[in-house]
Amino acid sequence: MSDTAVDRDTATEAALADLATGLPEGVLSTDPDVLASYSIDRAMFAEPGRPIALVRARDREQVQHVMRTATRHRIPVVPQGARSGLSGAATASDGCILLNVERMNQIVEIDPANRLVVTQPGIFNADLSRAVGEHGLYYPPDPSSWEFCSIGGNLSTNSGGLCCVKYGVTTDYVLGLELVLADGQVLRTGRRTVKGVAGYDLTKLIVGSEGTLGVITEATLMLRPKTEQPLTVVATYGSCEEAAAAVSAVVACGVQPSLLEFMDRASIDAVNEAFNMGFDDDVQAVLLAQSDIGGDHAVRQIAQLEECFAAAGGDVMVAEDPAEGEALLAARRQVLTAFERFGTTMIDDVCVPRDKLVELVHGTRALAEKYSLMVGVVGHAGDGNFHPTVCFDPTDAEQTRRAQELFDAIMELSLDLGGTITGEHGVGTLKLDLLEREVGQLSLELHRRVKAAFDPLGILNPGKVFRA
Amino acid sequence: MSDTAVDRDTATEAALADLATGLPEGVLSTDPDVLASYSIDRAMFAEPGRPIALVRARDREQVQHVMRTATRHRIPVVPQGARSGLSGAATASDGCILLNVERMNQIVEIDPANRLVVTQPGIFNADLSRAVGEHGLYYPPDPSSWEFCSIGGNLSTNSGGLCCVKYGVTTDYVLGLELVLADGQVLRTGRRTVKGVAGYDLTKLIVGSEGTLGVITEATLMLRPKTEQPLTVVATYGSCEEAAAAVSAVVACGVQPSLLEFMDRASIDAVNEAFNMGFDDDVQAVLLAQSDIGGDHAVRQIAQLEECFAAAGGDVMVAEDPAEGEALLAARRQVLTAFERFGTTMIDDVCVPRDKLVELVHGTRALAEKYSLMVGVVGHAGDGNFHPTVCFDPTDAEQTRRAQELFDAIMELSLDLGGTITGEHGVGTLKLDLLEREVGQLSLELHRRVKAAFDPLGILNPGKVFRA
Numbered sequence: 001m002s003d004t005a006v007d008r009d010t011a012t013e014a015a016l017a018d019l020a021t022g023l024p025e026g027v028l029s030t031d032p033d034v035l036a037s038y039s040i041d042r043a044m045f046a047e048p049g050r051p052i053a054l055v056r057a058r059d060r061e062q063v064q065h066v067m068r069t070a071t072r073h074r075i076p077v078v079p080q081g082a083r084s085g086l087s088g089a090a091t092a093s094d095g096c097i098l099l100n101v102e103r104m105n106q107i108v109e110i111d112p113a114n115r116l117v118v119t120q121p122g123i124f125n126a127d128l129s130r131a132v133g134e135h136g137l138y139y140p141p142d143p144s145s146w147e148f149c150s151i152g153g154n155l156s157t158n159s160g161g162l163c164c165v166k167y168g169v170t171t172d173y174v175l176g177l178e179l180v181l182a183d184g185q186v187l188r189t190g191r192r193t194v195k196g197v198a199g200y201d202l203t204k205l206i207v208g209s210e211g212t213l214g215v216i217t218e219a220t221l222m223l224r225p226k227t228e229q230p231l232t233v234v235a236t237y238g239s240c241e242e243a244a245a246a247v248s249a250v251v252a253c254g255v256q257p258s259l260l261e262f263m264d265r266a267s268i269d270a271v272n273e274a275f276n277m278g279f280d281d282d283v284q285a286v287l288l289a290q291s292d293i294g295g296d297h298a299v300r301q302i303a304q305l306e307e308c309f310a311a312a313g314g315d316v317m318v319a320e321d322p323a324e325g326e327a328l329l330a331a332r333r334q335v336l337t338a339f340e341r342f343g344t345t346m347i348d349d350v351c352v353p354r355d356k357l358v359e360l361v362h363g364t365r366a367l368a369e370k371y372s373l374m375v376g377v378v379g380h381a382g383d384g385n386f387h388p389t390v391c392f393d394p395t396d397a398e399q400t401r402r403a404q405e406l407f408d409a410i411m412e413l414s415l416d417l418g419g420t421i422t423g424e425h426g427v428g429t430l431k432l433d434l435l436e437r438e439v440g441q442l443s444l445e446l447h448r449r450v451k452a453a454f455d456p457l458g459i460l461n462p463g464k465v466f467r468a
Numbered sequence: 469m470s471d472t473a474v475d476r477d478t479a480t481e482a483a484l485a486d487l488a489t490g491l492p493e494g495v496l497s498t499d500p501d502v503l504a505s506y507s508i509d510r511a512m513f514a515e516p517g518r519p520i521a522l523v524r525a526r527d528r529e530q531v532q533h534v535m536r537t538a539t540r541h542r543i544p545v546v547p548q549g550a551r552s553g554l555s556g557a558a559t560a561s562d563g564c565i566l567l568n569v570e571r572m573n574q575i576v577e578i579d580p581a582n583r584l585v586v587t588q589p590g591i592f593n594a595d596l597s598r599a600v601g602e603h604g605l606y607y608p609p610d611p612s613s614w615e616f617c618s619i620g621g622n623l624s625t626n627s628g629g630l631c632c633v634k635y636g637v638t639t640d641y642v643l644g645l646e647l648v649l650a651d652g653q654v655l656r657t658g659r660r661t662v663k664g665v666a667g668y669d670l671t672k673l674i675v676g677s678e679g680t681l682g683v684i685t686e687a688t689l690m691l692r693p694k695t696e697q698p699l700t701v702v703a704t705y706g707s708c709e710e711a712a713a714a715v716s717a718v719v720a721c722g723v724q725p726s727l728l729e730f731m732d733r734a735s736i737d738a739v740n741e742a743f744n745m746g747f748d749d750d751v752q753a754v755l756l757a758q759s760d761i762g763g764d765h766a767v768r769q770i771a772q773l774e775e776c777f778a779a780a781g782g783d784v785m786v787a788e789d790p791a792e793g794e795a796l797l798a799a800r801r802q803v804l805t806a807f808e809r810f811g812t813t814m815i816d817d818v819c820v821p822r823d824k825l826v827e828l829v830h831g832t833r834a835l836a837e838k839y840s841l842m843v844g845v846v847g848h849a850g851d852g853n854f855h856p857t858v859c860f861d862p863t864d865a866e867q868t869r870r871a872q873e874l875f876d877a878i879m880e881l882s883l884d885l886g887g888t889i890t891g892e893h894g895v896g897t898l899k900l901d902l903l904e905r906e907v908g909q910l911s912l913e914l915h916r917r918v919k920a921a922f923d924p925l926g927i928l929n930p931g932k933v934f935r936a
Contacts, residue, residue, distance in 0.1 A: 114852075191819075193887055193888055195632060195851050195891040197676050197893070198888050198889050205670075209668055225723075355581040384663070418659075420665075421666050442655055450673075465668075466667070
């Protein structure tokens with residue numbers, strides 16, 4: 001044992017020396033406190049391993065140097081951006097190099113004539129969105145964490161957000177990528193054109209691969225014309241079934257809202273108690289919808305949504321102007337903050353067929369009762385993507401165990417309803433065991449072979465998404 | 469030599485016997501005339517090899533049987549649908565089994581509540597579109613060949629069409645696939661939900677892979693609400709520069725047409741001569757745009773497009789109703805038929821950044837003069853995806869050689885302009901040599917490794933897209 005430990009230390013020392021040789025001052029850190037603080041993302045129950053070093057790369061060459069060194073010494077590398085992920089994909093593994101790209105946060109080019117932006121991965125989603133907004137352009141993917149999540153992380157987990165019901169997810173906006181492979185070579189995928197079918201779509205394969213295939217150092221993203229200030233309509237329902245009927249009516253009538261959100265009774269209780277929102281006791285569900293199409297057409301869309309909402313038995317309110325609309329949305333936006341007053345929260349991220357809302361909400365409520373824990377269901381009703389949020393006391397070991405079991409049970413419920421274990425947060429380490437149930441052994445075997453095609457030594461984020 | 473030939477024949481006989489054992493009457497054919505007729509698709513200069521058999525599979529089990537037999541005997545398999553492809557991906561290779569799925573043409577399920585369709589691959593695009601249309605739903609990808617191309621082929625080449633400028637391409641509509649792997653196992657990818665990030669996006673990797681990774685036996689496709697009857701606006705220009713300025717103005721103003729098409733002078737000449745369209749002699753370019761958003765909003769969009777078109781110097785005409793709009797579109801739709809009156813046509817398929825229209829058209833004209841051949845440029849101006857069409861006499865060997873060189877030179881021009889060699893037709897055998905120039909050696913090496921992950925023996929459509 002001690003021999004092995006000594007061997008490992010000698011090997012680590014040699015690797016660290018090689019690593020240091022190619023990096024300028026202030027890029028490499030081995031300080032234990034710094035390493036500890038960079039070892040985690042925002043995932044629950046993702047116990048970090050102990051890294052040997054942190055590299056906060058400033059450019060592609062430094063990323064290449066890290067990967068070449070890691071290849072030479074067979075050291076695992078964990079790529080990181082803003083570490084806002086909820087599934088543990090950016091948590092440290094034992095003996096790894098943390099390769100953080102948060103300093104690579106510059107926009108390389110905004111090209112309004114071709115409606116695209118070329119950017120480094122470390123930029124925050126909100127900063128990119130504001131920068132392109134100044135050119136009258138719009139980058140749709142809008143995760144709730146947009147003020148503190150990076151584009152590189154968005155690419156690595158194929159992030160969604162509130163706008164997906166109309167505008168789709170990250171992968172729909174990626175034209176091309178530059179990434180550093182496990183051996184340090186630079187691969188460029190895709191192109192600057194909006195169409196292109198020359199060869200395999202490696203771009204979309206890399207999007208959502210959670211840092212297991214390469215380290216993204218640049219992305220070319222498609223943009224849309226800026227949208228109009230949205231109009232908002234809200235409805236409250238005496239039952240979940242009525243709210244679900246309203247969602248189905250919206251789908252059936254063909255109107256395309258730019259947002260269609262749902263809150264269940266537990267979420268309503270939480271915002272009532274935390275922020276005195278004043279929803280009535282008999283309200284069992286809330287729906288919120290927006291139209292960003294502008295002008296009379298938006299007014300007409302809102303009227304259509306109002307009709308769908310009312311016909312299903314809702315108490316409907318239309319905001320007079322965008323500011324009032326934002327006030328109505330506040331309840332939805334503050335649900336997670338409200339839950340945090342009742343304990344530590346663990347946010348699930350299931351997606352079910354759009355017509356399975358009732359089954360998901362009732363099933364989750366039954367599970368909450370079974371496990372004697374508070375769970376609120378909020379989410380993107382227009383996509384069937386919900387975030388059942390489990391509240392628990394992490395100082396209570398028995399309750400914590402129940403919370404974990406409940407979290408997994410909600411994913412099993414989603415699979416039973418024909419859904420998926422993750423709509424936008426990714427697998428990371430948190431959902432490793434459930435991925436196999438969702439995709440099956442044959443698919444996992446192909447995952448492993450595709451991974452080996454990119455990373456034959458298995459040094460890129462090993463143990464994330466699936467086991468080697 | 470003769471020994472080898474005898475060995476090969478014996479091996480082939482054994483393989484054919486195995487193949488026949490698992491297939492019912494009428495599925496397997498070795499008739500030389502039938503094999504010859506199924507050995508080609510619609511690609512020019514894709515010299516077919518000699519297949520050993522044709523299997524017209526009726527179900528997934530027959531596809532599995534073919535792949536298991538092919539694996540056992542190490543025989544190449546060329547998957548085929550309606551054989552409407554223009555790049556040779558479905559042409560026979562020597563000694564292959566042609567595995568045709570045109571008989572697997574049933575819709576499995578239409579699910580309006582979740583806006584999706586589950587279908588077999590052999591159905592024609594138009595038949596699928598009409599079937600979902602009866603449920604008030606819309607499958608956007610609309611290649612010009614939609615009446616005689618199959619969904620399986622659309623998936624395999626990631627087809628586009630006229631609607632892409634607003635609605636994207638095939639990959640944007642694929643939720644999940646069932647495919648038979650090289651060894652006969654059945655892989656299911658994706659899901660029925662509109663969002664989902666569990667594991668690698670194998671679905672989008674398979675879309676556009678031209679039958680080299682597996683044989684698609686079922687697809688789950690996302691649908692949209694049916695659109696309104698489109699309104700149409702047309703403008704003629706005295707120069708290509710003016711038309712390009714109009715396209716840029718449309719992009720800049722943020723209006724989203726559902727179609728934005730371009731014709732150059734050579735195309736105008738062709739339709740004038742073939743169909744007596746009556747465009748004036750001083751017209752150098754035509755733009756056509758549509759709005760399918762409906763109601764007053766469509767009228768307003770058309771007015772915006774009219775303004776963009778006119779401000780750039782165009783002579784603008786707005787159709788009074790959808791029927792008149794369709795009449796105006798006739799010129800665009802008949803360009804290829806018109807060209808066919810002037811010789812055999814070879815349709816290129818380049819895509820350039822949207823602001824490179826002038827460079828592409830003038831560059832193509834200069835090449836047409838250099839090679840002394842007629843080339844017309846039509847295409848999807850809103851995407852930068854153009855189809856320069858070379859007319860030549862295939863009975864004239866020297867002219868045929870020039871046509872091929874010109875075809876390649878247009879792709880080189882597109883690459884020089886930051887574009888791609890194919891926007892929607894695929895690589896097949898026709899563009900093998902140019903793929904390497906576009907994606908580079910490292911990317912090709914990754915293509916080969918990904919291919920090996922799915923098809924370790926290299927029996928699936930070998931020699932298509934890239935060389936082994």
